[in-house]
Amino acid sequence: MSPKQHRGEVTSDLLLDAALRLYTESGEQGVTVTAVTRTSGVSLGSLYHHFGSLDGLLTALTERWTGRLFEQLVGALPRNGTAREGIRAVVGAYLAFVRDHPGAALLVHSPRADRHLMARGREVRDAQAPVVSAMALWIQPRIDAGEVAPLPGPLLEALVLGPVVAVARRHLSGIRDVDLDEAARILPERIWRSISAEGP
Structure with a gap:
């Protein structure tokens, strides 16, 4: 450089x-x-x-911290662990990010970030492709082994991250009726049941 x-x-x-x-x-x-x-x-x-522009600065800031969140999720995946262990690790990493970086988490979950995703969804998705691919590469052998239900990738992502994102948004909005540590204990098993090849 x-x-x-x-x-x-x-x-x-x-x-x-x-x-x-x-x-x-x-x-x-x-x-x-x-x-x-x-x-x-x-x-x-x-x-x-x-x-x-100022909007360009805020967009870059949102993209920076979204990238860091996804890197934290991928980094949390156990190399040789089971899918169940992986779900627990990802949920814990996501909620730890919200706790440890409240300002960045608020930005990543903000209406501004949602508008950016809606307006430039394909571009945003392409930028996240390496992380999404890393998660897909991690989960595919567990699908092949019959551990995880053979669901389309986007649906698996929604089942795993959807409940966690909902808890994060609720926490960040000031509604503190769900404790992040309690959510980290309860959610992984519930999420696991939704994607397990054995079914709920």
């Missing part, structure tokens, strides 16, 4: 980190051009050079 590329990466990181800090403190309305440049110490020209 050349010195110029390194400086550009450092500048981008400063802007992204500042935007996340502001989002965590004040929500999307707190992420203004003035606030980002003041908090990051980066010039207005640099913000526009790297991201094109």
